[in-house]
Amino acid sequence: MKQVLLGRQPYDATAQAMRAFTESRSPDTPDEIWLVEHDPVYTQGLAGRPEHLLNPGAIPVVASNRGGQVTYHGPGQVVAYPLIDLKRLGIYVKEYVYRIEHAVLKVLEAHHITGHRVAGAPGIYVRLADPHSHAALTGPADATDPFRGLGKVAALGIKVSRHCSYHGVALNVAMNLAPFGGINPCGYFGLQTVDLAKLGVVTDWSTVARQLGERLATQLTP
Secondary structure, X not given: OEXXXXXXXXXXXXXXXXXXXXXXXXXXXXXXXXXXXXXXXXXXXXXXXXXXXXXXXXXXXXXXXXXXXXXXXXXXXEEEEEEXXXXXXXXXXXXXXXXXXXXXXXXXXXXXXXOEEEOOEEEEEEXXXXXXXXXXXXXXXXXXXXXXXXXXXXEEEEEEEOOEEEEEEEEEOOOOOHHHHHEOHHHOOOOEEOOOOOOOOOOOHHHHHHHHHHHXXXXXXX
């Protein structure tokens, strides 16, 4: 599968290009994975509610046709956009999301970090007190705060049109995390956001982009 390393790109132009690629593709169009790093931007998904945008400051807010709530993209974050014909791959959306998350889990594993899924909350989370622990999550310690002790390291938001996917997943590598304080990330009040650097991982954007692209290609190739 073709992996396109686009580097630093504005969000709007990339979103428009993904949409154009998807709308113009035929059943024979090869799948691609685009790997980008965006200028600072908040994106509000189709389910986005304005109360989750707390204090955007000077960072632009852009409406997006992906699923989900508000999130932040910025330098030091690998954003992967798999442009996949799900019908040709023979899977549905639930399995597609599972495979994207699995790819992220394998990238974290390569850096000795254990990621976790949280039921009903797409994305990947880590134990802040012990990100290397392999112990499975046993459920929230506090029903009023299902994310207690957890930090979100990867956010996921997709769009499927005519069985073809675009948008995708963002993995935090080494970035300024302060802008996440201007929102309720993915619509969850008080959810902490972390990156690999905060978890003690020393790496760079290019390395993680290559790793994520390869893992996604493995999961999404027929």
